[in-house]
Amino acid sequence: MSVTISATTFNTVLNGFFEDNSFVSGVEASTADAEVYKVLSSAPDAKVFPHLARWYKNIASLGSSIDGLKAAEAPAAAAEEEDDDMDLFGSDDEEEDAEMEKIKAQRLAEYNARKATKGPGPAAKSMVTFDVKPWEAETDLDELEKLIRTIEMDGLLWAQTAQRHPIAFGVNKIRIAAIIEDAKVSTDDLSEQIEAFDEHVQSVDIFAFNKL
Structure with missing residues (x-):
């Protein structure tokens, strides 16, 4: 909920x-x-x-x-892997003798033991910001915002405040953000639920999506 x-x-x-x-x-x-x-x-x-x-x-x-500001560059693959800086297997230039094999096995066992005790990490989350466009200038945006906030999903947290931004001809859109758990909430499903208020909503766009 x-x-x-x-x-x-x-x-x-x-x-x-x-x-x-x-x-x-x-x-x-x-x-x-x-x-x-x-x-x-x-x-x-x-x-x-x-x-x-x-x-x-x-x-x-x-x-x-x-x-x-520009979009962030994708991190190098090596930087994304946890404990990348740990040299589990020693230098490639070292001779693969029996002692080195023993050291490698010991390091690998220690590494796996640490990984096992860490347990599952925190749930992956994102901040998604929606632009919700009404049909006309006379649309009650306060009422529309209340309707949006009635949408309930496990792993969905709406921000307390929403913004109003002008589009054209006196029409304003709602810009509203939420924090979601990626494994539980689909942005497509969330967009469809907002669009279901079709008497008020003309369209829904994702203005920004940022991993947390």
């Missing part, structure tokens, strides 16, 4: 992510950081959310350059 979470809970999730990460994706600021930054309505309390506040201050310091 999903709920509309408070700003505090939303910030808590992000604070946990930035405890071990400097940026949303990659090793430098990117468009992913810009999108998450824009979702936050204000600077987080550094005493309560120190890691999120550090990241926020870092991105805010870019000023107008935020809009010019």
Whole structure:
């Protein structure tokens, strides 16, 4: 079951992510950081959310350059594998004698033992931001937002606040973000459920999708 979470809970999730990460994706600021930054309505309390506040201050310091950030480059395969820097098998240049075979077996056993005791890691999560377009300027966006928030899924957490952005001819769209567990929530299913409010909704687009 999903709920509309408070700003505090939303910030808590992000604070946990930035405890071990400097940026949303990659090793430098990117468009992913810009999108998450824009979702936050204000600077987080550094005493309560120190890691999120550090990241926020870092991105805010870019000023107008935020809009010019580029997409993050895909990390090298070697950087994605946990414990990559551990030399399990020794140097390729070393002679493969009996003693080296013994050392390799010992290292491999120790490595597997550590992996086994770690257990499953935290569920993979993403932040997805939707642009929801109404049919006409007279559409009650407050009512539409309430309808969107009635959508409940296990692993779905709606952000507390949503934004209004003008399209044309007096029509405004809703931009609303949510944190989802990737294994439990499909963005396609979520989009279809929003589109099901067809008396209010003309279309739904994914404005941003960032892995957390």
